[in-house]
Amino acid sequence: MKPQGVGAKKRSDASYLAHDWYKSLSDKQLAAYIRYLFIYFREGAGDWDSEAHTERRPHWDGGKDRFGTNYKSIWEKIAKLIKASDANPGLWVAAHFSDAFYSVRQSESKSLTANQPALLCSSMSLAVYKEYERTFDEQTNRQYTLAEASVATRYTITEAFNLPEDDHVLLVLCDTSHVNATPFFRHAFATYLDCPRAIKKFLWPAAVEYETRQALYDAFIEKNQTLDWIASPELKKEIVEIRKHWSRYA
Amino acid sequence: MPSHGRFSNVPMDDVALTFAEMKALVRGLVRFPTVFKSALRVKFAPELFNGENEQGLYLFLIVYGTLYERYTNVTKDMFLSEIESMVQANTLAMGPVEADFLFGESENADGFIDFAFSAPARELDAQEQRAEKMYVENILRRFLNARLLKPQLKQLVSHSNDNTSPVDFQRLLDQFNKQAQDIKFVGNEAVNAAHMPDYGDTDKLILPPQFTPTTIGWIDNYIGGFRAGDMLGLLGPYAGGKTTMLTTIAIRLAQQYAANSHQKLAVYICYEDGAQKLNYTFYSAAAHIERAAFINKTPAEVWAGLSTRDNLKPYERRIPVNANAEILLCERDRWTAVQSWYNTNFVFLDFSANPDTGGRGNGGVHEIVATLENLIAQTGMEIGLVCIDYASLLLNREMAKNPNTKYQEQIWRQLQQLPDELKTLVAIPFKCTVVLAHQLAGSDIKNIPAYRHVSHFDAQGSKSFAENLHACMCLNKPDTEYHVSTINWSKIRFGRPATPYGLVQIDEDVVDVRQVDGEYYVNDLAKRIMRRDDTAPTAHNNVVVGPNESTRRRVMPNVDTFSDML
Numbered sequence: 001m002k003p004q005g006v007g008a009k010k011r012s013d014a015s016y017l018a019h020d021w022y023k024s025l026s027d028k029q030l031a032a033y034i035r036y037l038f039i040y041f042r043e044g045a046g047d048w049d050s051e052a053h054t055e056r057r058p059h060w061d062g063g064k065d066r067f068g069t070n071y072k073s074i075w076e077k078i079a080k081l082i083k084a085s086d087a088n089p090g091l092w093v094a095a096h097f098s099d100a101f102y103s104v105r106q107s108e109s110k111s112l113t114a115n116q117p118a119l120l121c122s123s124m125s126l127a128v129y130k131e132y133e134r135t136f137d138e139q140t141n142r143q144y145t146l147a148e149a150s151v152a153t154r155y156t157i158t159e160a161f162n163l164p165e166d167d168h169v170l171l172v173l174c175d176t177s178h179v180n181a182t183p184f185f186r187h188a189f190a191t192y193l194d195c196p197r198a199i200k201k202f203l204w205p206a207a208v209e210y211e212t213r214q215a216l217y218d219a220f221i222e223k224n225q226t227l228d229w230i231a232s233p234e235l236k237k238e239i240v241e242i243r244k245h246w247s248r249y250a
Numbered sequence: 251m252p253s254h255g256r257f258s259n260v261p262m263d264d265v266a267l268t269f270a271e272m273k274a275l276v277r278g279l280v281r282f283p284t285v286f287k288s289a290l291r292v293k294f295a296p297e298l299f300n301g302e303n304e305q306g307l308y309l310f311l312i313v314y315g316t317l318y319e320r321y322t323n324v325t326k327d328m329f330l331s332e333i334e335s336m337v338q339a340n341t342l343a344m345g346p347v348e349a350d351f352l353f354g355e356s357e358n359a360d361g362f363i364d365f366a367f368s369a370p371a372r373e374l375d376a377q378e379q380r381a382e383k384m385y386v387e388n389i390l391r392r393f394l395n396a397r398l399l400k401p402q403l404k405q406l407v408s409h410s411n412d413n414t415s416p417v418d419f420q421r422l423l424d425q426f427n428k429q430a431q432d433i434k435f436v437g438n439e440a441v442n443a444a445h446m447p448d449y450g451d452t453d454k455l456i457l458p459p460q461f462t463p464t465t466i467g468w469i470d471n472y473i474g475g476f477r478a479g480d481m482l483g484l485l486g487p488y489a490g491g492k493t494t495m496l497t498t499i500a501i502r503l504a505q506q507y508a509a510n511s512h513q514k515l516a517v518y519i520c521y522e523d524g525a526q527k528l529n530y531t532f533y534s535a536a537a538h539i540e541r542a543a544f545i546n547k548t549p550a551e552v553w554a555g556l557s558t559r560d561n562l563k564p565y566e567r568r569i570p571v572n573a574n575a576e577i578l579l580c581e582r583d584r585w586t587a588v589q590s591w592y593n594t595n596f597v598f599l600d601f602s603a604n605p606d607t608g609g610r611g612n613g614g615v616h617e618i619v620a621t622l623e624n625l626i627a628q629t630g631m632e633i634g635l636v637c638i639d640y641a642s643l644l645l646n647r648e649m650a651k652n653p654n655t656k657y658q659e660q661i662w663r664q665l666q667q668l669p670d671e672l673k674t675l676v677a678i679p680f681k682c683t684v685v686l687a688h689q690l691a692g693s694d695i696k697n698i699p700a701y702r703h704v705s706h707f708d709a710q711g712s713k714s715f716a717e718n719l720h721a722c723m724c725l726n727k728p729d730t731e732y733h734v735s736t737i738n739w740s741k742i743r744f745g746r747p748a749t750p751y752g753l754v755q756i757d758e759d760v761v762d763v764r765q766v767d768g769e770y771y772v773n774d775l776a777k778r779i780m781r782r783d784d785t786a787p788t789a790h791n792n793v794v795v796g797p798n799e800s801t802r803r804r805v806m807p808n809v810d811t812f813s814d815m816l
Contacts, residue, residue: 157587175571177570
């Protein structure tokens with residue numbers, strides 16, 4: 001058996017930053033990528049060798065469950081629908097964990113349930129995807145405004161503690177009650193305020209957030225040139241690593 | 251100078267009109283032609299100036315009215331020419347007293363004509379002009395009531411004997427009623443408030459007030475923040491966390507005012523409990539100190555018990571302020587750091603009707619207004635936020651003190667009107683946001699499980715409670731397992747969030763409310779709130795086959811899967 005990577009053309013790092021990088025993934029790699037993202041968004045498990053990712057789930061992954069019932073893998077069905085819709089797989093999964101998902105479900109009077117893989121290949125999935133794309137700029141703009149306001153307020157108020165600058169920024173950005181920001185924006189402000197510990201702390205969740213929505217974030221930054229700092233080179237480096245992992249997944 | 255209005259026990263209309271007011275009225279009619287036009291519609295006539303020394307004003311209005319009828323606008327030159335020609339043509343009889351009054355006693359002295367047509371000493375801004383117009387309208391109303399309506403009523407009554415009444419008595423009364431109404435609204439000309447200004451005119455372009463983020467996720471992520479003049483509702487069940495939520499809002503806003511150097515106050519008004527029972531909640535919310543640190547303790551024990559950096563308490567490792575897990579702030583640090591902004595920007599008004607405060611809390615909305623005005627005068631700061639805890643107690647106390655409503659059992663009408671009253675008397679005049687807490691109906695809420703979302707239609711006392719609110723957030727009771735509650739922004743008059751639903755975790759130990767949609771979700775199938783990594787019942791299109799292949803059964807509802815179409 002040929003070892004992984006042998007004979008493959010060396011691919012430049014820049015090619016992993018292309019918006020259509022996923023097109024080079026095989027069906028199996030794409031299915032694994034979707035599976036990881038789904039479990040990450042649903043259960044918050046970041047490490048790809050964590051139990052949440054490594055345990056076999058027959059209902060989703062296919063195979064026999066403990067009752068002896070046979071299932072087919074759902075991930076390949078999702079991948080097939082994404083390809084048929086000419087959609088971005090990362091964005092597809094992210095959309096199903098966003099407000100757009102609830103918005104579309106509510107408009108169709110569907111009940112709220114645990115988000116499960118079958119809902120990613122349902123009749124309303126494409127509508128969820130489109131709605132997410134449509135509202136992304138507005139949502140991101142709002143998220144940025146709220147993040148900026150809450151970070152600024154908390155930063156000023158905590159000046160009373162007289163902490164060293166690096167500690168001060170770390171204290172503010174890690175505050176989950178007073179600071180209303182997604183990991184992506186926490187990481188962005190950590191970079192802006194030059195706090196290495198906060199940068200490191202939010203790097204992974206921010207990278208996954210950015211990686212899944214890269215095309216839309218880049219378009220947003222293009223329209224708002226003054227915010228070009230929100231996607232740092234370090235973040236881009238991290239998404240190259242993430243994509244390399246999936247491109248080499250066997 | 252007679253004392254008027256709120257500073258006097260005599261109602262305004264009972265005070266006799268003075269000659270100075272009459273002059274101010276006539277001058278006001280010249281300055282505000284729309285008021286004059288409106289006065290003519292309710293049969294205002296120069297003949298009404300029939301009192302002693304009023305002949306000059308009568309003559310002035312004769313000439314002014316003639317010109318107004320012909321040209322609508324009247325200038326001083328037009329007036330002088332017209333009065334001269336009328337006197338020469340003998341259509342206007344003017345004695346020396348009236349001539350002195352109108353033209354001045356000597357050549358250098360100003361007469362009433364100069365006074366009436368004179369411009370104000372300086373240019374008045376829109377607010378001052380509005381105030382002056384209201385002043386003139388008020389004198390006009392009193393004048394018309396005294397000189398037009400009252401004599402007619404007197405005449406009607408005096409013409410009939412004790413045991414008779416005029417024919418068509420009811421019709422005559424209706425007619426007076428109509429005239430009284432017309433006088434009441436004299437000067438209320440219709441103004442189009444939606445004028446479209448010229449392109450680039452920044453002064454006349456009226457825009458909605460801007461949202462100021464509160465830094466609270468469960469508010470900002472739905473309505474974008476607070477706006478000045480907005481009236482918001484917070485509905486929740488008994489002991490469901492309304493006070494904790496209101497406290498969090500007030501403390502967080504005070505903190506924000508301090509951080510941004512806004513000279514504003516976050517005011518918390520509680521009708522339920524006084525300082526003794528609530529202060530420790532505010533301290534807890536501001537300094538993130540667990541409430542247990544204040545319970546059953548003497549002041550000395552409280553100070554001695556606050557943790558230092560060397561002896562942190564176990565709970566301090568889990569609070570959001572210390573979520574970084576590296577720089578852990580102790581209770582003494584936190585207390586000292588918040589004290590300055592807390593004392594400057596947060597005010598608690600104890601309206602629990604206890605004797606220590608002189609029984610404050612029985613006066614309804616007007617008591618709130620008067621207290622806020624005093625607060626502004628005392629502190630020199632503006633009011634940014636008013637949190638009121640809670641609506642039915644505010645109304646019930648006020649109604650119990652009023653003989654007319656003392657025994658009234660239903661408060662639905664007052665409850666429906668309260669948000670409007672608070673909006674018009676507090677939110678708009680003080681340019682602040684008002685958050686009013688109210689209970690959900692006990693009979694309804696007990697049948698709604700914790701994982702469901704409640705709406706303002708479940709409000710206690712009045713289903714129309716939210717009718718006059720700009721936005722209303724409804725909080726359900728917390729679930730017993732995780733103490734997570736559903737929230738539903740069931741009414742938002744501006745914009746529409748992607749979803750009005752969310753989840754919050756109310757921490758009663760260290761007073762705080764966090765949005766936890768990232769950690770928990772509502773599972774309709776399991777009929778409960780679950781952690782995201784909990785094992786959940788699944789609902790998919792597969793048919794579960796039991797150990798015995800013959801017993802094929804569908805165990806869960808079908809999900810509208812698209813996969814079969816591929």
